[in-house]
Amino acid sequence: MLQLESQTSKTQMPQSTQTAILVIGGAEDKIHGREILQTFFYRSGAEDAVLAIVPSASREPVLMGERYHRIFQDMGAKEIEVLDIRDRDQGSDPNYLNFIERCTGVFLTGGDQLRLCGLLAETPVMERISDRVRAKEIALAGTSAGAAVMGYHTIGGGGSGESPNRSLVDMTFGLGMIPEIVVDQHFHNRNRMARLLSALAMHPDLLGIGIDEDTCAIFEQDGTIQVMGSGTVNIIDASELSHTNQPEVRANDPLSLHGLRLHVLCHGDRYHLYKRQVLDSLAREP
Template sequence: MINTEVKQHTSLSSQSTKNAILVIGGAEDKVHGKEILQTFVQRSGGTDALIGIVPCASREPGLIGERYYRLFEEMGAKEIKVLDIRDRPGAENLDYLNFVENCTGIFLTGGDQLRLCGLLADTPLMNRIVARAQKQQISLAGTSAGAAIMGHHMISGGSSAECPNRALVDMAKGLDILPGVLIDQHFYNRNRLARLLSAVGAHPELLGIGIDEDTCAMFESDGMIQVIGKGAVTIVDATTMSYSNQEQAIGNQPLSLHNLKLHILGYGDRYDLQRHLPLH
């Protein structure tokens, strides 16, 4: 009995510290249970975590960096460093590069995703973060703008409360951390389903993922997405789409998108990226 209990404990501990990529819809709880942020710290090593905060998407990076610094400090992380990058040469800072080489977790804050990409895309710092995250050597989290940049293609702006159409969404190049997906955040809270559908219409080869506020789609190393937080994750799967008028539609003319799959995932639900299958 004792040996069995030890094995179970080891298994659970291993799961809690396994590296993951946490894509957060924004406005994550910073006051009460802080489940999403606590999960990020645990997946970064818990009390052994060495966490870098990248606040450059914000127009007040000093203020937002300090806020997350205090939060992660309260959660018991071993070492925390704010990588306060204000221009592209700042992403070549040797002190920052050395920290990224040895850290266990990186957190990308919210703000403006175009600003974040403009400062960090194709820089030594970001290239190293992406490489280590994709090799499961670190845990990487991004909230709001930090979530939007995860794919190769990125939703950079657009409207809501309209039917899907080509003029509804603005696209740009993301940071290619999760190349097969297309992320939208603050999803239910800002009525962005039509915007995501418009983006998927333009890129049906990508899996559309809409993430509500205080909600996280956690990409595991085994190809599964797990949902945590108080909201939902919406999946738009166009692999079975049989017809689209994307090429013929002009301006705000409604898009026809036939045979899409739509999944709404709640707390604890998972999604198998290989099989395109939701799991409870």
């Protein structure tokens, strides 16, 4: 398991996070324009793409794997393999490891993030995926549960629609691909702002990333986050948090958090992960 980095200064560019990582809020368009999936396809080499689909988070991995296999096959990927890992021993499968050495992109599907981490964390397959992502050799995408596990600290479950409180969120360890963040997905669609705030009260050194459905935060090589899709990416910066009652109150008591900074970004907006600031937006299509 990757070790959590110490809190990053706003000007330092740490080596813990590399890019070509697409963090998708779930329910991405799979029928019409498929903009987000098309972007992963092109980032992985387009017609030369060799793609590994990992449906381990799903309770129906065959159906989930076949669905994405058809989508990327229709786009024209050169080669696609579904890594149907259902127990930890399969995380050492030499055939899967050989394919990871050849692939140009890895796609983690949705489902249950606890299941995904339980099956993949610290396995040779996941460690090799991590190595190749950090070496900037392959693209990585995760949707829904596959997005939630990108941080080292991960929201494993919890409620929604309440005031922030300690009992609202269950934290666990993720895959640590982007240690500086904690992600919540299906964000406004499932009213999860309070859940993400509850997580940040526990880990104010992390950057909170709340991603709506059919929306993607693309983590680029230069440390920028580019937003695409039909919804928003909500970034909560607690680096200047001046007060929280989190350590003192009971589990169900409401939390106070003072000094948070919230940015709501939509298609074309950009944000710098390490400088903690919004950047000039890209030119948008009408």
